[in-house]
Amino acid sequence: MFEPTTGSRVVHRAAADGLHCRSIAFEMSSVSGEKTSLFGRSNCPSGRLSLWLFGLFCLLSTTPMCTRSHEGVVEESSETQSHESQLPVDCDCPSPVVAPAPAAVEPVFQTLFEGVKGDGIVQTFYPGLLERPTLSTEGARLLLKQLESQAKKSIPASPAPGEPKPPTMVPNSIPDDPLEPPLAAPKGFKDRHDLRIAIEPYFDIQPDGVVTIKWETWIDTPPSFVHFGLDIPDQILDYPRFRRATKESGKDRRKKHQASINLSRMETNLVDVKGYGTEGGTVSYRIEFLDLVGGINLFFDGRFAYTKQDGKYVHGVTILDGPNVDVPTTSGMTIWFETDVPTRAAIVIQDAEGEPQAVLSAQAGQHHELVLEGLKADTLYAYRVGAVDARGIIGSSGDYAFRTAPTVTRPFRFAFMSDSRSSLGGGERMLQGVNAMILQAFFSEAIKLGADFVLFPGDLVSGVTTEVRELELQFESWKRAVEPIHHYLPIFEGMGNHDTAVDRKDGEGRSDKASPNSSEEIFAREFVNPTNGPTPSDPTRPPYLENVYSFDYGAVHFVSINTNYWTGGSPKEGRSNREGFIMEDQMNWFEADLAAARERGASFIFVMTHEPGFPNGGHVGDAMYWNGKIATMNTMRTEFWRLASKYEVAAVLHGDEHNYSRMLIDTQMDPSFENPVWQIISGGGGAPYYSRSKTPWSKRVVKFTAQEHFVLVDVLSDTRAVFTVFGRSGELLDRFDIERKPTAPATDVVPPSGADSPVVPPPAGTP
Numbered sequence: 079m080f081e082p083t084t085g086s087r088v089v090h091r092a093a094a095d096g097l098h099c100r101s102i103a104f105e106m107s108s109v110s111g112e113k114t115s116l117f118g119r120s121n122c123p124s125g126r127l128s129l130w131l132f133g134l135f136c137l138l139s140t141t142p143m144c145t146r147s148h149e150g151v152v153e154e155s156s157e158t159q160s161h162e163s164q165l166p167v168d169c170d171c172p173s174p175v176v177a178p179a180p181a182a183v184e185p186v187f188q189t190l191f192e193g194v195k196g197d198g199i200v201q202t203f204y205p206g207l208l209e210r211p212t213l214s215t216e217g218a219r220l221l222l223k224q225l226e227s228q229a230k231k232s233i234p235a236s237p238a239p240g241e242p243k244p245p246t247m248v249p250n251s252i253p254d255d256p257l258e259p260p261l262a263a264p265k266g267f268k269d270r271h272d273l274r275i276a277i278e279p280y281f282d283i284q285p286d287g288v289v290t291i292k293w294e295t296w297i298d299t300p301p302s303f304v305h306f307g308l309d310i311p312d313q314i315l316d317y318p319r320f321r322r323a324t325k326e327s328g329k330d331r332r333k334k335h336q337a338s339i340n341l342s343r344m345e346t347n348l349v350d351v352k353g354y355g356t357e358g359g360t361v362s363y364r365i366e367f368l369d370l371v372g373g374i375n376l377f378f379d380g381r382f383a384y385t386k387q388d389g390k391y392v393h394g395v396t397i398l399d400g401p402n403v404d405v406p407t408t409s410g411m412t413i414w415f416e417t418d419v420p421t422r423a424a425i426v427i428q429d430a431e432g433e434p435q436a437v438l439s440a441q442a443g444q445h446h447e448l449v450l451e452g453l454k455a456d457t458l459y460a461y462r463v464g465a466v467d468a469r470g471i472i473g474s475s476g477d478y479a480f481r482t483a484p485t486v487t488r489p490f491r492f493a494f495m496s497d498s499r500s501s502l503g504g505g506e507r508m509l510q511g512v513n514a515m516i517l518q519a520f521f522s523e524a525i526k527l528g529a530d531f532v533l534f535p536g537d538l539v540s541g542v543t544t545e546v547r548e549l550e551l552q553f554e555s556w557k558r559a560v561e562p563i564h565h566y567l568p569i570f571e572g573m574g575n576h577d578t579a580v581d582r583k584d585g586e587g588r589s590d591k592a593s594p595n596s597s598e599e600i601f602a603r604e605f606v607n608p609t610n611g612p613t614p615s616d617p618t619r620p621p622y623l624e625n626v627y628s629f630d631y632g633a634v635h636f637v638s639i640n641t642n643y644w645t646g647g648s649p650k651e652g653r654s655n656r657e658g659f660i661m662e663d664q665m666n667w668f669e670a671d672l673a674a675a676r677e678r679g680a681s682f683i684f685v686m687t688h689e690p691g692f693p694n695g696g697h698v699g700d701a702m703y704w705n706g707k708i709a710t711m712n713t714m715r716t717e718f719w720r721l722a723s724k725y726e727v728a729a730v731l732h733g734d735e736h737n738y739s740r741m742l743i744d745t746q747m748d749p750s751f752e753n754p755v756w757q758i759i760s761g762g763g764g765a766p767y768y769s770r771s772k773t774p775w776s777k778r779v780v781k782f783t784a785q786e787h788f789v790l791v792d793v794l795s796d797t798r799a800v801f802t803v804f805g806r807s808g809e810l811l812d813r814f815d816i817e818r819k820p821t822a823p824a825t826d827v828v829p830p831s832g833a834d835s836p837v838v839p840p841p842a843g844t845p
Contacts, residue, residue: 209312209314210311210312210313210314210476210477211460211477211478211479212460212477213426213428213434213460213461213462213477214428214434216433216434217426217428217434217460217462218426218462220426220434220436221424221425221426221436221462221464221474222464222472224424224426224436224438224464225422225424225464225465225466225472225474226466226472227438228422228423228424228438228439228466229422229466229470229472231422231442232442233420233421233422233442233466233467233468234420234442234468235420235468236419236420236467236468236469242277242278242280242292242294274295274296274297274299274367274369274371274376275293275294275295275296275378275551276294276295276296276333277292277293277294278293278551279291279292279293279363279365279378279380280292280293281382281393283341283384283391283392283393284391285390285391285392286340286390286391287340287341287342287391288338288339288340288341289338289339289340289341289382289384289391290336290337290338291304291336291337291338291363291365292334292335292336293335293336293365293378294333294334294335295333295335295367296333297333297369297370297371298331298332298333298370299331299332299333299335299367299368299369299370300329300331300367300368300370301325301326301327301328301329301330301332301335302325302326302335302337302365302366302367302368303323303324303325303326303337303365303366303367304323304324304325304326304337304339304363304364304365304366305320305322305323305363305364305366306320306321306322306323306324306339306343306344306361306362306363307319307320307321307322307361307362307363307364308321308344308351308352308354308359308360308361308362309362309476310351311351311352311476314562315522315525315562315563316476316562316565317518317562318362318381320362320364321344321349322339322343322344322349324337324338324339325337331370335367341354341358341361341384341391344361356386357385357386358383358384358385358386358391358394359383359384359394360381360382360383360394360396360397360473361381361382361383361384362379362380362381363379363380363381363382364377364378364379365377365378365379374504374508375504375505376508377505377506377509377510378510379509379510379555379558380398381396381398382394382396382418383395383396383397383418383473385471392471393471394471394473395417395418395419395421395465395466395467395471395472395473396417396418396419396473397415397416397417397463397465397473397474397475398416398417398418398554399415399416399554399557399558399561400413400414400415400416400463400475400561400564400565401413401414401415401425401461401463401475401478401565402414402415402557402561402564402565402569402606403478403480403564403565403566403567403568404568404569404570404605404606404607405449405568405606405607405608405629406480406481406482406483406531406568406631407482407483408455408456408482408483408484408485409451409452409453409454409455409482410449410450410451410452410453410482411449411450411453411459411480411482411568412447412448412449412450412606413425413447413448413450413461413463413480414445414446414447414448414606415446415463415465415475416444416445416446417444417446417465417467417473418444419444419467419468420442420443420444420467420468421442421443421444421446421465421466421467421473422438422439422441422442422465422466423438423439423446423448423463423464423465424436424437424438424439424463424464424465425437425448425450425461425462425463425464426461426462427450427453427459427460427461428459428460428461429454429457429458429459429460430458437450446463446465447606453482454482455482455483455484455485456481456482456483456484456485456488457481457482458479458480458481459479459480459481459482460477460478460479461477461478461479461480462474462475462476462477462478463475476565478565478566479566480566480567480568481530483630483631483632484631484632485632486632486633487632487633487634487681487793487795487796488632489792489793489794489795490530490631490632490792490793491527491528491529491530491790491791491792491793492529492530492531492532492533492631492790492791492793493520493521493524493527493529493531493532493533493788493789493790493791494532494533494534494535494686494731494758494760494788494789494790494791495520495524495532495533495534495760495762495763495787495788495789496534496535496536496537496574496688496732496733496734496760496761496762496763497536497537497574497733497734497736497761497762497763497764497765498512498513498516498517498534498537498538498539498556498559498763498764498765499511499512499513499537499538499539499540499541499576499764499765500512500513500539500540500765501513501516501764501765501766502766506518507764509555509559510551510552510554510555511539511540511541511551511552511555511556512538512539512540512552512555512556512559512764513763513764513765514555514559515764516763516764516786516806517556517559517560517763517764518559518560518562519806520763520786520788520806521559521560521563522562522563523788523804524563524567524788524790525563525566525567527790529567529790530567530631531567531568531569531570531631532563532567532568532569532570533570533572533636533684533686533731534569534570534571534572534763535571535572535574535638535686535687535688535731535732535733536571536572536573536574536575536576536577536642536687536688536733536734537574537575537576537577537688537733537734537761537763537765538552538553538556538571538574538576538577539552539553539555539556539576539577540552540576541576541577541578541579542575542576542578542580542588543578543579543580544579544580544581544582545579546579546591546595546600548579549577549578549579549597549600550600550603550604553577553600553601553604553605554604557604570607570629570636570638570686571601571605571607572625572638572639572640572686572687572688572733573597573598573601573625573640573642573643573688574642574688574733574734575642575645575657575688575689575734577597577601577642578590578597578642578645579591579595579596579597579600580597580646588646588654589646589654590620590644590645590646590654593620596620596621596644597620597642597645598620598621598622598623598625598640598643598644599620599621601624601625602621602623602624602625605624606624607624607625607627607638608624608627608628608629609623609624609627610627610628611623611624611625611626611627611628611664611667612626612663612664612666612667613663614663615662615663619644620643620644622640622643622663622664622667625638625640625643626638626639626640626643626664626667628671628675630675630678630680632681632793633679633680633681633796634680634681634682634683634684634793635675635678635680635682635683635684636683636684636685636686637668637671637672637683637684637685637686638685638686638687639660639664639668639685639686639687639718640660640664640687640688641657641658641659641660641687641688641689641702642657642658642688642689643655643659643660643661643664644661645657645659656700656704656708656711657689657700657701658689658700658701658702658703658704658711658715659702659710659711659714660714660718665714665717665718665721668718668721669721669725672721672722672724672725672727673725675725676725676726681793681796681797681818682728682793682796682799682816682818683725683726683727683728684727684728684729684730684731684791685722685727685729685730685731686730686731686732687730687731687732688732688733688734689701689702689732689734690702690703690732690734690735690757690759691703691715691718691719691730691732691743691757692741692743692747692757692773692775693734693735693759693771693773694735694737694739694741694759694770694771694773694775694776694779694782695735695737695739695768695769695770695771695782695784696734696735696736696737696768696769696771697734697735697768698771698773701734701735702714702715702718703715706774716748716750719743719747719748719751719755720748720750720751722743722755723743723744723750723751723752723753723754723755724752724753726753726818727755728755728756728799728816728818729755729756729757729758729801729816730743730755730756730757730758731758731760731789732757732758732759732760732761733759733760733761733763734759734761735759735761735768736761736762736765736766736767736768736784737759737761737762737767737768737769737770737782737783737784737785738759738760738761738762738781738782738783738784738785738787738789738803738811738812739757739758739759739770739779739781739782740756740757740758740759740779740780740781740812740814741756741757741775741778741779741780742754742755742756742757742778742780743755743756743757746778747775747778756816758789758801760787760788760789760803762784762785762786762787762788763786763788764786767784767785767786768784769784770782770784780814781811781812783805783811783812785805785806785811786805786806787803787804787805787806787811788803788804789801789802789803789804790802790803790804797817797818797819798815798816798817798818799815799816800813800814800815800816801813801814801815801816
């Protein structure tokens with residue numbers, strides 16, 4: 079966890095034409111030992127896809143599907159092709175056809191496959207891993223060598239093992255009676271404290287292997303169970319499997335808790351599938367306890383690492399978060415992770431044809447954020463990360479893979495979903511502020527259906543808490559739920575009204591917290607997104623950094639707008655915004671960004687933001703509407719949609735309402751909306767559902783359902799995109815096309831200031 083007190087985010091960059099660092103240059107070595115400036119930047123401070131579902135895809139197709147496979151990394155044709163040129167010409171294969179897995183390919187990738195790009199959702203089955211990627215032996219040796227060199231540099235000493243962290247909750251919010259509401263809650267409000275954790279779990283590992291986990295709750299609870307497990311080494315998505323459990327001793331209720339287990343129980347022949355008996359490893363845990371206030375069982379998840387020295391058990395280096403991939407470009411990718419103690423980090427990457435390359439962090443810390451540059455476009459790379467602490471102990475991740483962005487519009491697929499905060503039903507539907515059961519299922523389906531990345535515009539967690547650390551822990555729960563996919567796929571997150579930490583004053587409502595713990599700053603610390611958003615004209619307001627941004631993927635442009643910036647419910651003068659309101663700074667940036675994208679020759683433009691302009695079920699009284707009774711909100715909403723229409727945005731993608739709806743926004747809604755824009759509300763990521771509401775535009779709604787769901791979008795060419803919506807049980811809920819006329823791009827146009835994406839070349843086949 080990157081705490082505010084450890085300093086601001088400092089970025090170092092190394093470019094392909096030589097090292098250009100703002101402070102300290104990276105050291106990069108090849109396996110041959112030569113220094114290189116290939117890439118680098120650092121920053122330190124399930125459901126299974128069933129065969130019948132795939133068969134359903136095929137039945138929906140209009141033409142047979144040909145598939146082909148070859149060894150190594152899946153490559154596009156060296157010549158840029160349009161969507162039409164990739165259709166099978168004389169396909170006589172039966173439908174459906176599934177490509178057989180090729181023989182294993184060493185040293186990097188095993189068993190990749192590719193489907194022929196075709197018409198619609200069925201034939202557009204994109205490259206995916208059939209087996210877990212494997213870094214070469216040379217790559218593994220290179221990582222170890224670089225970590226050993228890092229260990230010789232200055233690294234802050236780690237805190238003594240087994241020491242507790244500061245309290246999660248403020249003292250005056252902890253009630254003496256578990257049946258009474260928290261004492262700090264003013265009239266009309268209720269502090270959330272969904273986690274019920276006062277002191278986070280910490281560990282004491284003895285030389286004989288006995289590990290004691292300790293924690294404190296803010297209410298008295300009965301003795302708890304603690305489950306222990308690990309991830310299976312050959313599974314691509316490494317969700318942990320729990321295999322051992324222990325229970326606290328005694329029967330009395332208590333706030334202070336502890337439970338012990340001997341780690342040798344994780345090393346028996348019955349359990350040890352990863353060789354922990356030799357060197358140790360990372361253990362996942364889940365604390366299960368009875369919440370007497372809510373009358374339900376709650377869970378707290380985490381993990382810790384151990385290793386062995388001279389036959390004795392000691393604390394290892396734990397990768398608490400990640401590694402995750404984010405912000406893909408045509409020449410790079412950001413890989414980031416966090417460790418439990420200060421460390422120096424290294425990463426090794428390797429494509430199917432090249433030798434492994436290493437990048438080192440420039441300074442020690444717990445948050446490591448490395449931006450790789452100088453890579454090949456649209457190329458699959460395997461990678462592994464590692465870190466070393468002041469004791470010289472090394473911890474490393476498993477092997478994963480990522481794909482860089484394409485330079486032009488070749489067919490690609492992205493997933494879109496929102497609103498995964500806790501629901502009803504108990505268990506993993508209420509896992510530390512997250513409906514992890516649905517979230518994991520949908521993300522797992524997205525990667526297996528070939529998504530290149532995921533858009534998630536808000537309400538990740540329950541949030542709306544007065545406690546900063548509670549919001550951080552809920553975000554960590556969300557990241558842990560999607561982490562097995564985030565190892566491979568970038569995720570672009572946006573802020574929702576629940577993703578907030580607030581101050582509450584009796585009689586004055588709630589407001590965003592002050593710096594450095596505004597909701598926007600917490601969000602930027604917890605997630606990694608592009609940094610090209612606007613700058614507030616008033617320096618006392620929160621930053622837009624990494625909560626408002628844009629990026630290109632091929633010739634398609636994406637924009638993330640924050641409709642919950644500086645929010646406080648019903649605002650007070652000078653203290654906060656109303657939900658759904660976009661301030662002038664952001665609106666001006668929005669127009670400039672759209673204009674620049676059109677000048678660069680962007681094909682499709684998609685905008686994501688949490689609060690819908692025209693709500694249809696659950697948020698008619700707020701969002702961008704507020705029952706139509708607030709003049710400033712009406713004016714702002716009209717301006718937002720006027721800009722979307724003016725610059726021919728294909729669709730605005732919303733969350734907020736826990737259902738799905740689709741409607742077309744055009745001149746029948748307002749005369750200034752000359753170019754029609756689809757409004758898609760997809761808030762079916764696990765939060766409690768909302769039924770449909772009656773609105774002035776109800777007859778214009780094409781589709782509505784309260785089912786849990788996610789959306790897949792296939793960009794088939796620079797003129798055609800296909801939206802497909804799937805319910806939780808796999809049924810097809812909605813499907814529609816968006817077609818646009820090709821636009822000739824302008825020349826000699828540069829990206830907007832601060833943009834990470836390069837100039838987008840003309841799409842293939844553009845006249």
